[in-house]
Amino acid sequence: MIEFDGISFNELVSSHIMSALAHHDAQYSELPQDQVGNRVTRNCFMAAVARINGLPFFPKVAEFSDGALHTYCDPTVLTRGFFSPICITGDKLIVAIANPWSPIPEEYLAPRFPDLEIVKIVTLASEISRAIESVASNSGPSRSDLEAIDVEDQEDEIHDFDVTTDYTEPMAQLVATIMADAVKQRASDIHFKVEKEVFYYTFRVDGDLQPKVEIPMKLKDRLDAFLLNLMKLPTEIRSTAPGISGRFTISYFHRPIDIRYERHRTYRGYHATMRLLDKGHLNVTLGKGTLAFDEETLFELYKVMKVPAGIIVMSGPTGSGKSTTLNAILRELNRPEVNILTLENPVEDEVPGITHCDLKSPKEFKPMISSFMRSDPDIILMGEVRDIESAELAIEAAVTGHKVLTTIHTPRASQIIERFEQLGIERWKIAQTLKAACAQRLVKVLCPYCKEPQTGVDETNRRVFCLDDSWANTPVFTAKAGGCSECRQTGYSGRTAILEIIPITPKISDMLSKGEITPYELEVKIQEEGLLPNLRRSGLRLLRDGKTDLAAVSKVIDMTYSDD
Numbered sequence: 001m002i003e004f005d006g007i008s009f010n011e012l013v014s015s016h017i018m019s020a021l022a023h024h025d026a027q028y029s030e031l032p033q034d035q036v037g038n039r040v041t042r043n044c045f046m047a048a049v050a051r052i053n054g055l056p057f058f059p060k061v062a063e064f065s066d067g068a069l070h071t072y073c074d075p076t077v078l079t080r081g082f083f084s085p086i087c088i089t090g091d092k093l094i095v096a097i098a099n100p101w102s103p104i105p106e107e108y109l110a111p112r113f114p115d116l117e118i119v120k121i122v123t124l125a126s127e128i129s130r131a132i133e134s135v136a137s138n139s140g141p142s143r144s145d146l147e148a149i150d151v152e153d154q155e156d157e158i159h160d161f162d163v164t165t166d167y168t169e170p171m172a173q174l175v176a177t178i179m180a181d182a183v184k185q186r187a188s189d190i191h192f193k194v195e196k197e198v199f200y201y202t203f204r205v206d207g208d209l210q211p212k213v214e215i216p217m218k219l220k221d222r223l224d225a226f227l228l229n230l231m232k233l234p235t236e237i238r239s240t241a242p243g244i245s246g247r248f249t250i251s252y253f254h255r256p257i258d259i260r261y262e263r264h265r266t267y268r269g270y271h272a273t274m275r276l277l278d279k280g281h282l283n284v285t286l287g288k289g290t291l292a293f294d295e296e297t298l299f300e301l302y303k304v305m306k307v308p309a310g311i312i313v314m315s316g317p318t319g320s321g322k323s324t325t326l327n328a329i330l331r332e333l334n335r336p337e338v339n340i341l342t343l344e345n346p347v348e349d350e351v352p353g354i355t356h357c358d359l360k361s362p363k364e365f366k367p368m369i370s371s372f373m374r375s376d377p378d379i380i381l382m383g384e385v386r387d388i389e390s391a392e393l394a395i396e397a398a399v400t401g402h403k404v405l406t407t408i409h410t411p412r413a414s415q416i417i418e419r420f421e422q423l424g425i426e427r428w429k430i431a432q433t434l435k436a437a438c439a440q441r442l443v444k445v446l447c448p449y450c451k452e453p454q455t456g457v458d459e460t461n462r463r464v465f466c467l468d469d470s471w472a473n474t475p476v477f478t479a480k481a482g483g484c485s486e487c488r489q490t491g492y493s494g495r496t497a498i499l500e501i502i503p504i505t506p507k508i509s510d511m512l513s514k515g516e517i518t519p520y521e522l523e524v525k526i527q528e529e530g531l532l533p534n535l536r537r538s539g540l541r542l543l544r545d546g547k548t549d550l551a552a553v554s555k556v557i558d559m560t561y562s563d564d
Helices: 011-024 026-030 033-039 042-053 067-072 075-081 104-109 125-134 143-147 170-184 217-230 235-239 295-305 322-333 362-373 388-399 415-422 427-433 459-464 506-513 519-529 535-544 550-556
Strands: 002-004 007-009 083-089 092-097 117-122 189-194 199-205 213-215 243-252 255-265 270-278 310-315 340-344 355-358 379-382 403-408 434-446 452-455 475-478 492-503
Touching: 002 011, 002 033, 007 011, 011 026, 011 033, 011 042, 033 322, 042 117, 067 083, 075 083, 075 104, 075 125, 083 104, 083 125, 092 104, 092 125, 104 117, 170 189, 170 199, 170 217, 170 243, 170 270, 189 217, 199 217, 213 217, 217 235, 217 243, 217 255, 217 270, 295 322, 295 434, 295 492, 310 322, 310 388, 310 415, 322 340, 322 379, 322 403, 322 492, 340 362, 362 379, 362 388, 379 388, 388 403, 388 427, 403 415, 415 427, 415 434, 415 519, 427 434, 427 506, 434 535, 434 550, 475 550, 492 519, 492 535, 506 519, 535 550
Parallel strands: 092 117, 310 403, 310 434, 340 355, 340 379, 379 403
Antiparallel strands: 002 007, 083 092, 189 199, 189 270, 199 213, 243 255, 255 270, 434 492, 452 475
16 A cells, blocks of 8 residues: 555555556656655656546646635645645636545535536645645734733643644734744744844744744743743743753644744843744655755765765755755665664654654763664664764764764865864774765755846956856846745745765775875865865856856855865
8 A cells, every 4th residue: 555645545546556657657667665655756646646537737736726715615624635626717616636536525615616517636735735825814913913912811731732723812822823824934943032122033934034023022921931831841941941942743734743942041031943844845855846956966966875884974054954865865765675763853754664763862862872783773864963972873883884874063075074073083983984975055046936137247246256257248047126926025935955975985085094185185176076066066057057046055155265
């Protein structure tokens, strides 16, 4: 049986889907059914489902959804049934579905639209969620909502916090509205900050903080206590702990979303940050979507994945997509004959066939890794190397013949070696076990509907960012000020990843061990050869292809020096 995007298909339907996939691509003919979720992209899978049923497949429908139709429907029923009415054309009601074998769409919609013929089209489950979200009445709390909250109100402890339901308790409704709006806007983080005369929240979307939304100062302690209550933490901890870490789960139209919470004390009050881990949109695939690397990068990445043992390290600042890429690599490496164990805090992407372990506290790290080593693993994913203990355990696992994937915080790939040294690992140990040093960034993508053409790069920017004179006449694009409705007035639409890879071959390993070459000299040598993916070159390629602008590239890559 195949399970895909939360939908289970019986044996007969699964066999037909496999036949359709093999017809599309011969490489799928030998693919086990339990590997479909890891190896087949959403678009390819749903196109096969549509083909079997003789229905058209539309990967994008949310933008065309008529909100008026949703006034006749319960969003909970639509979400559970994986369907959504899209529009009316003539005497026909166009309905997007993700499971053509389900009778629920017709049974539910026919009585509500008795005079219309129901015409079904197949789309992605995520598109149906977007269509429902696009007309959901969540656009942040109004000023009257905020002022109506009484600081003396009390609420019962909430165990399963559904942010798309209505609460009679004002503080619960406030937090639910803010979180639902954050999910709808595809925010990665929510910040609550107390300053001298203002208390506000803001979202981080596509790497940028959005405009602040003020909250009455009288609510700061009440909201603080409510969030701690969600995590079942005592409110007294606020006066005893300088930093508070926690987590809880919200439900957004029955889609679970993990919230990672971090709070620290400030001069005027506190600063709380909540990272949203939306598992409903985490089915990432190398070469697709955010990870649509160019052919050169994909080839080198696949080459790195073939290394039988050693450490593969992904570096970059917080929010650069390191964990997402490693999880996509795990999906590629996931096979029934391979035992993969992960140790994460928290588990961001649960992949069938992989054993995920959740690190509750830093004290658990060493005993968990020690237990891992006795559990016959082939591949180990360590969430992050942050101290001498985790670095030594990664080295030990690699020396004993395991493939280890992990992340570390460094600006450039070559600095991974120096960072291990700073943690106390000897250079020769690093050189022997490190097989690939990678650096990643996420670059904002221009909105295709409103991006504006520009004739070349002006002289000042050419000098600042070390661009040769050919860029004076190279056609480029820039974000439109104020954007458009399609990009929510930002000028950008999502982000794409770029990658830098430094493979540590046996020859390079020997040179590093003997001190014949420094990590920086290795980076320069590889850049001069120009054969391996490089952050600067990849960023300029996106600029030349019209996918981004100079402002977005220079924000995530240091462009003030040249590779030459």
